[in-house]
Amino acid sequence: MFVLWAVATVTFFAVRLIPGDPAEAILGGPGSQTSSEALAAVRAEYGLDQPLLVQYLQQLGRLATGDLGRSYALNMDVGPLVLSQLGGTLLLAVLSLTVAWLIALLLATWSTGRGRLAGQIGSGLEIVAAALPHFWLATTLIVVFSVWAGVLPPISTADARGLVLPVVTLAIPLAGFLGQVMRESLTAALESPFVLSARARGESDRGVLWRHALRHAALPAISLSGWAFGSLISGAVVVETIFARPGLGRTLLNAVTVRDVPVVVGVVMVVALAYILMTILTDLASRLADPRPTETGNGALS
Amino acid sequence: MPRPGIVPSPPRSAALAVLAGAAALGLALTGCTAATPSAGTAEPASGGTLTYASGDAEPTCLDPHVGGNYPQALVSSQFLESLVSLDADGTIIPWLADSWTVSPDGLSWEFTLKDDVTFTDGTPLDAAAVQANIAHLQDPATGSSTGYLALAKVTGTEAVSDSVVRLTLAQPDSALLESLAQPWLAIESPTALTRSQDENCAAPVGTGPFVVDSWVKQNAITLVRNEDYTSPPADAEHDGPAYLESIVWRFIPDSASRYAALQAGEVDVIDNAQPDTIAQAEASDTIVHLDAPRPGASNRIELNSGKAPFNDAAVREAFIRSANVDDAVASLFQGSAERSYSALSSVEPLGVSQPDLFEYDPAAAATLLDGAGWSEKDADGYRVKDGVRLTVVFPVSTNQSIPAEQSLFEQIQATAKETGFDVQLTKLDLSSWYTALGSNAYDAVSAPYTKIGPDVLRILFHSDGITPAPSGYFANHAQVNDPELDSLLTQADQVSTGSTTADADQRASLYEDAQDLILAGFYILPLYDQQNHFLLGSAVEGARALPTVSTPAFYDAWLNR
Numbered sequence: 001m002f003v004l005w006a007v008a009t010v011t012f013f014a015v016r017l018i019p020g021d022p023a024e025a026i027l028g029g030p031g032s033q034t035s036s037e038a039l040a041a042v043r044a045e046y047g048l049d050q051p052l053l054v055q056y057l058q059q060l061g062r063l064a065t066g067d068l069g070r071s072y073a074l075n076m077d078v079g080p081l082v083l084s085q086l087g088g089t090l091l092l093a094v095l096s097l098t099v100a101w102l103i104a105l106l107l108a109t110w111s112t113g114r115g116r117l118a119g120q121i122g123s124g125l126e127i128v129a130a131a132l133p134h135f136w137l138a139t140t141l142i143v144v145f146s147v148w149a150g151v152l153p154p155i156s157t158a159d160a161r162g163l164v165l166p167v168v169t170l171a172i173p174l175a176g177f178l179g180q181v182m183r184e185s186l187t188a189a190l191e192s193p194f195v196l197s198a199r200a201r202g203e204s205d206r207g208v209l210w211r212h213a214l215r216h217a218a219l220p221a222i223s224l225s226g227w228a229f230g231s232l233i234s235g236a237v238v239v240e241t242i243f244a245r246p247g248l249g250r251t252l253l254n255a256v257t258v259r260d261v262p263v264v265v266g267v268v269m270v271v272a273l274a275y276i277l278m279t280i281l282t283d284l285a286s287r288l289a290d291p292r293p294t295e296t297g298n299g300a301l302s
Numbered sequence: 303m304p305r306p307g308i309v310p311s312p313p314r315s316a317a318l319a320v321l322a323g324a325a326a327l328g329l330a331l332t333g334c335t336a337a338t339p340s341a342g343t344a345e346p347a348s349g350g351t352l353t354y355a356s357g358d359a360e361p362t363c364l365d366p367h368v369g370g371n372y373p374q375a376l377v378s379s380q381f382l383e384s385l386v387s388l389d390a391d392g393t394i395i396p397w398l399a400d401s402w403t404v405s406p407d408g409l410s411w412e413f414t415l416k417d418d419v420t421f422t423d424g425t426p427l428d429a430a431a432v433q434a435n436i437a438h439l440q441d442p443a444t445g446s447s448t449g450y451l452a453l454a455k456v457t458g459t460e461a462v463s464d465s466v467v468r469l470t471l472a473q474p475d476s477a478l479l480e481s482l483a484q485p486w487l488a489i490e491s492p493t494a495l496t497r498s499q500d501e502n503c504a505a506p507v508g509t510g511p512f513v514v515d516s517w518v519k520q521n522a523i524t525l526v527r528n529e530d531y532t533s534p535p536a537d538a539e540h541d542g543p544a545y546l547e548s549i550v551w552r553f554i555p556d557s558a559s560r561y562a563a564l565q566a567g568e569v570d571v572i573d574n575a576q577p578d579t580i581a582q583a584e585a586s587d588t589i590v591h592l593d594a595p596r597p598g599a600s601n602r603i604e605l606n607s608g609k610a611p612f613n614d615a616a617v618r619e620a621f622i623r624s625a626n627v628d629d630a631v632a633s634l635f636q637g638s639a640e641r642s643y644s645a646l647s648s649v650e651p652l653g654v655s656q657p658d659l660f661e662y663d664p665a666a667a668a669t670l671l672d673g674a675g676w677s678e679k680d681a682d683g684y685r686v687k688d689g690v691r692l693t694v695v696f697p698v699s700t701n702q703s704i705p706a707e708q709s710l711f712e713q714i715q716a717t718a719k720e721t722g723f724d725v726q727l728t729k730l731d732l733s734s735w736y737t738a739l740g741s742n743a744y745d746a747v748s749a750p751y752t753k754i755g756p757d758v759l760r761i762l763f764h765s766d767g768i769t770p771a772p773s774g775y776f777a778n779h780a781q782v783n784d785p786e787l788d789s790l791l792t793q794a795d796q797v798s799t800g801s802t803t804a805d806a807d808q809r810a811s812l813y814e815d816a817q818d819l820i821l822a823g824f825y826i827l828p829l830y831d832q833q834n835h836f837l838l839g840s841a842v843e844g845a846r847a848l849p850t851v852s853t854p855a856f857y858d859a860w861l862n863r
Contacts, residue, residue: 018734073362074519075500085520142562154562155554244355244554246520254359257701259733
C-alpha cells in the first residue's frame, strides 16, 4: 500500500513538473490555437486551476476509490484503456520471462561442470547478452530474420509469428543476467559436500546437476525474476514501439509525450501493482524451492 | 528481355517489348513517381485490402474539424471531401461544389453544390449541410484551430436554395477558395455532427470513397468502400465507387520497422520515408517512391528578430552566410531533398526563389560581424561584444525534425562556429519545445507550416502573428515587424475576387513584392520543401498524392496481385 502511494505521488509530480500544459493536451495537443474561453473552461472542468497540492490530493482521493480518471488526449476512461492494453504487455512479459529462463538454464547447465573453457564461453555469452540494448537487438533481429531471411514478420501480426521477434528481443538480455546468477550458484552448489556424498552413492555427474544442484541454482534466479518482470515492462516500451505492438509501453510513451497525466499515472500504478504481485509470487516460489528455515526465525515461523 | 522484377507484358512484337523495357529502365533510373499505372496492359481490378502504415502519431480524433493537424488529414481525406480541390497546376477545381461566384466587392460568395450527393448515412448534401459544417467549425466548443482560422472572415451563411449556399464575409478574402480546398474544412454529414464529439471523433460521416468501419485505438483504423460514391474531384481518373474494397490504416512509429514491413509485404504503402529508406527504395525494383512536398511554407530556420543578437539585420545576414547548407543537404538527404531558396514550398505557383541571397560566404559573414561591432573573439573562438558572447539558442523539436534534419542543424552549428557563432542546439519533445517558443527563449527555430496558397506568408510574417494565442502559440517566429510588409500582405489578402485575371495578377505581384522583402531582410534561412515521401509496394497501382495538401489518395488505386 505504501509502495502504491509512493508511486502515485512520484508519478504525479514528475509528469506535472515537465514543462507543458495539460489543458492543451486536453484540447488537442501542444501548439493548438485555442481560445482563452475554451482553455479556461477546460481548466475549471478538470480542476487544473487549483493549486498543485490540491490537485494532488484530489488525484489521491480518486485513486483510493479506484477511479483512474479520464484520458486527456484519448477521450477514454483510463481504467478500460489500461485493461485493454494490459493483456498484450503481460503476454509479452510472461513469454519473455519463460524464454529467458529456458535460455539461461540451458546455458548455465551446459557450461558448468565441464571444465574451464565451457565455463568461460558460457560466461562470456551471458555478459554480452546482458549488455545488449533492446533497440539495437530489435533492429538487428528484424534485419536478419525479416529482411535477409524473410522468415518472420518485422512488425507484430495477428498470429503467433509476430510474437517471436519481440519475445526474443526481450528475453536475450534477461537471459544474460539470469544465466550469470544461475551459473554462480550452480558452481557453488557443485562444490558443496552433499554433491560429494551423492556422487559417492553412485549418482552421475549430470544426475547430480539436474537432481540436486539445480534447485540451488534456481533460487537467486527466482528472486531476480521479480525485478526481471519490472525491467521487462520497461523494455516493452521500446519493443512495442519498434514492432508496432499495441500495449502499455506504447500507451505510456504516447501519454508522456502529450502530457496526458491520468494515463501516465494509471499505467504506472497498474505496473506497480503487477510488480508487487510478481514479487509476492516469487517470494512464495522461493519458499517452495528452498524449504530451509531462515536464519533469524525458528521452524514454526517459516 | 524485360529486367527481372518488372511484370512482363505480353509483347505484341519484339519492338514493343524492347520499348517497354527501355522505358522501364529509363523510369527506374530517374526515380519515377507512381502517378500512373506501370507499363502493363492490365485493367484496374476491383477488390482487395490495402494496408497503409503511417509514421505519424495516431490522431486523437478522426474529425479534422477538431484541432486540425496533418495526421488527421492523412486519414480523414480518405472518407471526407471538401467543397473544392486543387489540380496539379495549382488551379482550383470543382469537388463537392460544382461552381462558385463572388460579388464584385468580395464580401459575398455563392457555391452551387453537386447534384445527387449523399453522405454515407443517407443525409443529402445540400446548402443546409454546408451551413451546419461552417457553424461546427466556428463553434468554440468544437475546438477547431486550422478550420477556425481559415474561416475567420466569414460572418454568416445563408441557404439561397437547396443546392446554393451563400457565405457572407466581413472583408474580402483572396485565400478563401484555397482554404476551402483543405481537408480541415471538409464537409461532414450534419446528422452526424449532432452526435456527441466523442462519437463523431470515432467515426465521422462524409461523402468520400471510403467509410470508417472500425477504429481499435493504438492498433488500426479500418475503412471500407463506399458503394454509393458519386463525387470524385474534377481531376480523378474514373468515377463510380473506388476499386479497393477496404483500407487498413496502421501506425508504425519506427522508420526502420516501417520500411522492413513494406519490404516484407506486410504493408502496401508507408509515409514519412526517411532519406536512407528512400535511397534503398530507389535502388530496388519493387518499391516505388512518391515524392509529394507539402504546400505552404518551405522548411526554413527562422531568426528571432525581436531580440539580440538577431535584431540586427547585419548579424542575421552574417549567420546565413556562415551556414553551409547546400553541402549538408546533399550529403544528409542523399538526393531526396532539393535545396530551397524560397519562403514558400516549390508546389506554390506564386513562390519566389532567390539563390543569390543565400550563398555560403564565410568571408562576407566575418566582414558583416566586424562591421556590426562583433569584432572581438574570446578564447574559444566565439565572437564577443561588450562582454556578451554571440550565442544562438536553437531549440529543436525531435517530433518535427527527422534525424537527418537534426544532423543538418549540427552541421550548420559547426560551420557557423568557424565564423564565431555559438549555436546552442537543445533537443526537446513537442510540449517542451512549444513552451520554449512561448516564453521567447529562442534565437533560431525551425517550425513547419502547411497551408494551401501564399496566404501562409501573412500568417508567418505579418506583425499580428507575434501576439501569442492564450495557449502561448504564435506563428511569426521570426517576429518580423515591418509596416511595409504588413501593408503588402494585408492588401494581397483582400484582393477582392482572385477569380478575374487582373485580380489574380495583382495578387501575384503583391505576394512577389512581399517575398522579396522577406528574403532580403534575412529573416529566414530556407532549407528545402516540407518533406513528404511515400513508398509504395509493387502491387499498388493508381495511387497518387492529392494536390491539395499532398495526402495520399486511393480512390483510383487498385492492387495488382
